[in-house]
Amino acid sequence: MAAQSTSLPNGVVLRWRGPLSDAEMTDLVASYGGTAVPEWWDTIRPHSFGWVTARAADDVLVGFVNIVTDGGDHAFLIDTKTRGAFQRRGIATGVVAFAAEHARAAGCEWLHVDFDDELRAFYLEACAFEPTAAGLIHLRPSQAPA
Numbered sequence: 001m002a003a004q005s006t007s008l009p010n011g012v013v014l015r016w017r018g019p020l021s022d023a024e025m026t027d028l029v030a031s032y033g034g035t036a037v038p039e040w041w042d043t044i045r046p047h048s049f050g051w052v053t054a055r056a057a058d059d060v061l062v063g064f065v066n067i068v069t070d071g072g073d074h075a076f077l078i079d080t081k082t083r084g085a086f087q088r089r090g091i092a093t094g095v096v097a098f099a100a101e102h103a104r105a106a107g108c109e110w111l112h113v114d115f116d117d118e119l120r121a122f123y124l125e126a127c128a129f130e131p132t133a134a135g136l137i138h139l140r141p142s143q144a145p146a
Contacts (some may be wrong), residue, residue: 002105006098011057012091014098018053024061032084049075050102052095056086063091065099067111075103077113096127 005015025041047068054063062083069075075100082092103111105110114134115123123129 002101008054008090008094010089010091012054012062012086012089012094014063014094015053015055016098016102017050018055019053020053020061020064022083025064028061028064028081028083032082032087034081049106051101052099053121054066054082054091055094063095064084065092067099067103069106069108071145073107073109075106075108077111093124093126097121 002016005013005018007013020041022039022041026036026038029036029040044066049066049067053061056062056131060083062088064079064081065077066079067075067077077096080092080096100111111129111145113123113127113129114136124131
């Protein structure tokens with residue numbers, strides 16, 4: 001069984017399925033210039049297999065990653081996020097590794113991730129994902145205003 005929490009060398013505490021409010025998630029996304037959508041976390045949380053929170057010493061949410069599964073051998077890593085002022089400190093690498101540990105402990109054989117090209121070095125080098133061929137269908141293409 002995987003530990004429920006661990007600390008990174010920089011003092012950031014990682015928690016499996018750690019408490020997390022929608023307001024904290026909205027603040028985290030806004031901190032790095034993302035498009036924060038209120039009620040996003042409350043909407044997707046029921047569909048999640050598990051998530052990792054990363055909190056600084058003052059309990060501020062500084063990182064997050066979510067995992068969903070097919071209920072069998074496959075887990076999918078989504079929504080990796082790090083607070084803007086805390087990026088490039090190993091937090092995202094830590095939350096991904098901790099999430100992988102929990103997927104492995106749950107019996108998953110494969111952990112999948114997709115990413116934009118600018119994140120290739122992060123996922124393939126820092127997180128040790130292997131490159132694979134994959135396919136994607138955009139189900140909600142952008143529509144020009146009428």
